Amino acid sequence: MKIATWNINGVKARIETLLEWLKEASPDVACLQEIKSIDENFPRQPFEDLGYNLETHGQKGFNGVALFSKSPLEDIQRGLPGNAEDSQARYIEASVSAEAGSVRIGCLYLPNGNPLGTEKFPYKIEWMDRLIAHAEKRVAEETPFLLLGDYNVIPDPVDAKNSENWLDDALFQPESRQRFRALTHLGLTEVVRSCTQADETYTFWDYQAGAWQKNNGVRIDHILTSPQATDLMIGCGIDKHVRGWEKPSDHVPVWVNLAA
DNA sequence: ATGCCTTGTCGCACAAGA
Numbered sequence: 045m046k047i048a049t050w051n052i053n054g055v056k057a058r059i060e061t062l063l064e065w066l067k068e069a070s071p072d073v074a075c076l077q078e079i080k081s082i083d084e085n086f087p088r089q090p091f092e093d094l095g096y097n098l099e100t101h102g103q104k105g106f107n108g109v110a111l112f113s114k115s116p117l118e119d120i121q122r123g124l125p126g127n128a129e130d131s132q133a134r135y136i137e138a139s140v141s142a143e144a145g146s147v148r149i150g151c152l153y154l155p156n157g158n159p160l161g162t163e164k165f166p167y168k169i170e171w172m173d174r175l176i177a178h179a180e181k182r183v184a185e186e187t188p189f190l191l192l193g194d195y196n197v198i199p200d201p202v203d204a205k206n207s208e209n210w211l212d213d214a215l216f217q218p219e220s221r222q223r224f225r226a227l228t229h230l231g232l233t234e235v236v237r238s239c240t241q242a243d244e245t246y247t248f249w250d251y252q253a254g255a256w257q258k259n260n261g262v263r264i265d266h267i268l269t270s271p272q273a274t275d276l277m278i279g280c281g282i283d284k285h286v287r288g289w290e291k292p293s294d295h296v297p298v299w300v301n302l303a304a
Numbered sequence: 305a306t307g308c309c310t311t312g313t314c315g316c317a318c319a320a321g322a
Contacts, residue, residue: 051309053310053311053321054310054311054312056311056312057310057312058310078311078321080311081312104312104313105311105312105313105319106311106319106320106321107321155322156320156322157322158320158321158322181317196322210322213322214322215322248322250308250309250321250322251308251309251310252307252309252310253308253309254308255306255308255309256315260321261307264322293310294309294310294321294322
């Protein structure tokens with residue numbers, strides 16, 4: 045079972061690019077972020093025609109997440125628990141059936157948190173604390189569970205081409221990085237680092253200042269797996285070439301393959 | 305560098321992104 049995550053930066057602007065990647069990569073499950081669409085206006089037809097079941101959790105203009113799956117999505121949960129006042133659409137979770145049993149999949153778009161000194165950064169930290177609490181609950185269930193998405197966290201200096209340029213950025217603050225590590229301390233495995241130790245492994249390149257041409261990237265899209273999911277892991281990858289396509293997102297897909 | 309792009313918005317410039 046191939047499970048992927050991709051921040052597509054607007055589904056309506058990315059229909060053709062997304063279709064091309066789905067046909068090429070053929071993920072069993074795709075977690076999408078920044079759909080930038082309300083559920084009623086999501087362009088479902090072209091993706092359903094490819095054979096995907098869709099569940100969306102959107103809002104007007106910004107944010108928004110979606111799950112695509114070749115097999116039915118069950119027990120859909122919209123929103124991250126723990127704060128009834130949070131109206132931003134950043135989390136959707138569902139189960140899919142596999143040969144090895146049910147797999148629970150969480151798709152997240154973690155708050156960016158910039159600029160520092162505004163209410164945006166404490167919102168990011170509060171959101172991460174809730175994510176840790178929710179993940180702890182799921183890990184305790186001792187079943188296959190994955191958390192995929194745009195974490196907006198650069199875990200370590202090696203995860204940026206020029207980490208010194210990110211010292212005053214919310215993505216690289218000690219508070220953000222500590223909480224990302226806290227997720228792994230629950231027993232979750234960070235998939236890409238467990239699959240590859242290669243340098244210059246990035247998932248995002250800014251549209252500005254020729255970042256892609258200079259390979260001035262950062263690694264901020266991650267997949268975390270519970271022990272029972274990690275036991276099934278047989279491979280992972282980053283579809284870097286997609287960043288070079290026509291009308292690309294500024295992020296590229298990241299995927300994991302499970303023996304399930 | 306409050307810059308550089310890209311997307312969405314009840315647009316006719318601006319917010320948000322990272």
